[in-house]
Amino acid sequence: xxxxxxxxxxxxxRLDALSSPDPESDLRTVxxxxxxxxxxxxxxxFNVLGARGSITTDAAACLANINTEQxxxxxxGLARAHLIAEDAPGRFRFNRLxxxxxxxxxxxxxxxxxxxxxxxxxxxxxxxxxxxxPRTSRGR
Numbered sequence: 001x002x003x004x005x006x007x008x009x010x011x012x013x014r015l016d017a018l019s020s021p022d023p024e025s026d027l028r029t030v031x032x033x034x035x036x037x038x039x040x041x042x043x044x045x046f047n048v049l050g051a052r053g054s055i056t057t058d059a060a061a062c063l064a065n066i067n068t069e070q071x072x073x074x075x076x077g078l079a080r081a082h083l084i085a086e087d088a089p090g091r092f093r094f095n096r097l098x099x100x101x102x103x104x105x106x107x108x109x110x111x112x113x114x115x116x117x118x119x120x121x122x123x124x125x126x127x128x129x130x131x132x133x134p135r136t137s138r139g140r
Contacts, residue, residue, distance in 0.1 A: 015100050031101045034081050041066065045074040046083060050106035054093035 019026050038046060041064075048063040049055055055063075061071035075092050078084045083102075084092045094102060 014097060015104070027097065028101060031098060034083055035105070037081065039074070039077060041070055042074045042077040042081075045071060046078060046102055047106045049084075049094065050099075050103045053099060054087065054091060057090045057092075060092075
C-alpha cells in the first residue's frame with residue numbers, strides 16, 4: 001500500500017509540473033472538463049478507482065457499492081470519455097496522469113482546526129460539535 005501512495009504522490013507532482021496559470025492549458029482543468037460531463041454513477045466509479053491503476057468490473061462494482069451491470073455501464077462511459085482504457089475484456093486501467101487526478105478527486109478534504117496561540121497546537125475543542133440528533137433523558 002505504501003508503494004501505491006508513493007506512486008500517487010509522484011504522479012501528483014507530475015500534475016503540479018504540468019499546471020499552468022492559463023485555465024485552458026492547465027491539465028487539471030482540462031481533466032475536469034471531462035469529469036464534469038460524467039453521470040453520477042460514472043463519477044462515483046471514477047472517484048473510487050483513485051490510484052488503483054487497473055481494476056476489473058467486479059471490483060469496481062464492489063468498491064462503488066453498485067451492481068455489476070451498473071459498474072460495466074459506468075466503466076464503458078469512462079472509456080468513451082477517454083478517462084480509462086480497457087486492456088482486456090472486463091479489465092480497465094488509468095493513464096498515470098488521469099489516475100493521479102482521480103486519486104486527488106477521491107482524497108477526502110483534510111480537516112483543519114484552529115491553532116491556539118498558547119500551545120501552537122490545533123484545538124479541536126474550538127470547533128462546534130456536529131449535531132448527532134435529539135437526546136433524551138434515557139440517552140436515546
